[in-house]
Amino acid sequence: MPKTADLLEEIAALKAMLIAADARDKRKDERIARLEKLVAAFKQAVFGRKSEKSDPDQFELALEDLETAMAVIHAEEDVSERLDIVPVQFRGIVTRRPKYACRSCADGVVQAPAPARLIAGSMPTEATVAHVLVIKYADHLPLYRVK
Numbered sequence: 001m002p003k004t005a006d007l008l009e010e011i012a013a014l015k016a017m018l019i020a021a022d023a024r025d026k027r028k029d030e031r032i033a034r035l036e037k038l039v040a041a042f043k044q045a046v047f048g049r050k051s052e053k054s055d056p057d058q059f060e061l062a063l064e065d066l067e068t069a070m071a072v073i074h075a076e077e078d079v080s081e082r083l084d085i086v087p088v089q090f091r092g093i094v095t096r097r098p099k100y101a102c103r104s105c106a107d108g109v110v111q112a113p114a115p116a117r118l119i120a121g122s123m124p125t126e127a128t129v130a131h132v133l134v135i136k137y138a139d140h141l142p143l144y145r146v147k
Contacts, residue, residue, distance in 0.1 A: 031069055038066055088147060093125065 099111045118126050135141045 028073075031073070035066065035069060088131065090128075 095115060097112045097114065099109050101109045118124070118129055124132075132143075132146060135146055136143060
């Protein structure tokens with residue numbers, strides 16, 4: 001059975017959590033009210049009478065405030081994304097072409113044709129050649145530094 005002191009500490013912790021949640025809700029309500037005012041001002045500027053319309057450049061600062069507010073709201077979510085890089089990995093691709101022979105056929109030994117290569121008689125695949133070209137010409141990396 002829990003002690004009275006433990007129960008009192010839990011009650012105090014729950015009260016603190018409720019107060020913090022109320023404060024967050026009030027801040028969100030204030031942000032929502034400010035954003036609703038901005039939307040109303042934009043609607044007035046776009047759809048209002050011609051004499052009441054204002055210069056569109058005037059609202060660029062308000063749009064920045066709107067984007068900042070949206071970024072703050074999105075930052076409060078529990079989702080986080082990260083960007084990671086996997087270093088280039090070279091691997092050897094082995095193509096095995098079995099030979100088949102038939103004693104009753106006149107053809108003798110039959111083998112499947114070799115896959116076509118980008119450069120005849122060369123080892124690199126299309127992806128390897130593309131990687132080297134991007135590193136050399138887009139990233140301006142000398143060939144002796146290609147890994």
